Amino acid sequence: MPELEAPAPSDPRVIVSGRSTAENLTGNWRTLRPSIDAARCTGCLICWKYCPEACVALTEKVPVIDYSYCKGCGICVEECPTRCIGFAPEEAA
Amino acid sequence: MKPSIAEEELMSPGHLACQGCSATISMRYALKGLGRETAVVLPACCWTVLAGPAPRSALGVPVLHTAFASAAAAACGVKAGLLARGDSRTQVMAWAGDGGTFDIGLQALSGAADRDEDILYVCYDNEAYMNTGIQRSGGTPQGAWTMTTPGQGGSRRPKKDLDAIVLAHHIPYFATATPAYAEDMVRKFQKARSIKGFRFIHVLSPCPPGWKSEPADSIKLSRLAVQTGLFRLYEVEGGRSRLNVPVAKRKPVGEYLRLQGRFRAMTPQEEARLQRRVDEAWSA
Ligand code: SF4
Ligand code: SF4
Numbered sequence: 460m461p462e463l464e465a466p467a468p469s470d471p472r473v474i475v476s477g478r479s480t481a482e483n484l485t486g487n488w489r490t491l492r493p494s495i496d497a498a499r500c501t502g503c504l505i506c507w508k509y510c511p512e513a514c515v516a517l518t519e520k521v522p523v524i525d526y527s528y529c530k531g532c533g534i535c536v537e538e539c540p541t542r543c544i545g546f547a548p549e550e551a552a
Numbered sequence: 553m554k555p556s557i558a559e560e561e562l563m564s565p566g567h568l569a570c571q572g573c574s575a576t577i578s579m580r581y582a583l584k585g586l587g588r589e590t591a592v593v594l595p596a597c598c599w600t601v602l603a604g605p606a607p608r609s610a611l612g613v614p615v616l617h618t619a620f621a622s623a624a625a626a627a628c629g630v631k632a633g634l635l636a637r638g639d640s641r642t643q644v645m646a647w648a649g650d651g652g653t654f655d656i657g658l659q660a661l662s663g664a665a666d667r668d669e670d671i672l673y674v675c676y677d678n679e680a681y682m683n684t685g686i687q688r689s690g691g692t693p694q695g696a697w698t699m700t701t702p703g704q705g706g707s708r709r710p711k712k713d714l715d716a717i718v719l720a721h722h723i724p725y726f727a728t729a730t731p732a733y734a735e736d737m738v739r740k741f742q743k744a745r746s747i748k749g750f751r752f753i754h755v756l757s758p759c760p761p762g763w764k765s766e767p768a769d770s771i772k773l774s775r776l777a778v779q780t781g782l783f784r785l786y787e788v789e790g791g792r793s794r795l796n797v798p799v800a801k802r803k804p805v806g807e808y809l810r811l812q813g814r815f816r817a818m819t820p821q822e823e824a825r826l827q828r829r830v831d832e833a834w835s836a
Contacts, residue, residue: 476609483566483604502553508734509771511576514565517555528565532572533768 489531499543506535558584567610572767577731585741595623597649598683623648624664627671650677650691665721678759697814724749727787730756732775764813776808
């Protein structure tokens, strides 16, 4: 259930969402954990580009996956051209 | 390396989409192309849920949730309201699924296109009513299993030719897109932004639970839809059509079908018939 602790909008007839869903930490949906092998990553940013969660951060070279949000869909694992993203069960990670 | 598409993220994580949902990748790209000065109108569709329950929103731009049939009409109203307040810069994007476009919202869509309203209408087409549990829509392809087309043979009717219906309205800009071709897609939203009048983008959006596919395969499926010739990437501007991604050697449709459980009951004869239809469409 959503908590409705947001301040009441000035016009009570309008429901206004002023906060971001970034408060929902969807990382706990994950059963498989992607992890980038920095040694083999070429920094092509394809994993960043295709992530449905927008949770791969751009950095100087090797992108960084934000595990608070990553749902473990495996798209980055599948699309990485050097196949340098491992995908292991959460408990083993 | 510099990213090939805009860096700014207007869609935030924490949204409620299923794993591997390409409707979210599509929204990410759409907002990268359109930028901050955008208002989004959502009729009943998966995105109603994905955007998050109040008081939270997954979009860094204003969103109006509206009734199933009314995406285009509500978007016209938002646009008129903005203009009345002296804002002619904000783009209004109606963002509807295939149910809200091919079927339930078709009348409002046709009206807005006919009046050449200054809005962008996007149909993210996952080829069934996915949000309510995978019922067949006019966008469902022939042979696909859905909850309402169970058993041998799947959906008996061919997919409705929405592109032809929309193009029959002689609108200033029409395009198709799919997330595997991210740069093409972002460019089309940028271009749509620069054009006045009624613009339409048809996005093919793989849906793992509805297509019974692996979440990791969504981009692969989006790419295969183009490479098999089943989904054409093109745009029509001022009546002139241009193919954006030519496919030199089409892959067999089976490569696309076999990654999806919804086509499991298709017979080899049906698959051959589909292949023939694709071949004919491309030689026409
Ligand atoms: S597994 Fe999916 S959600 Fe996680 S970082 Fe890769 S693409 Fe993003
Ligand atoms: S797709 Fe692979 S090689 Fe490219 S940046 Fe991501 S991890 Fe590195």
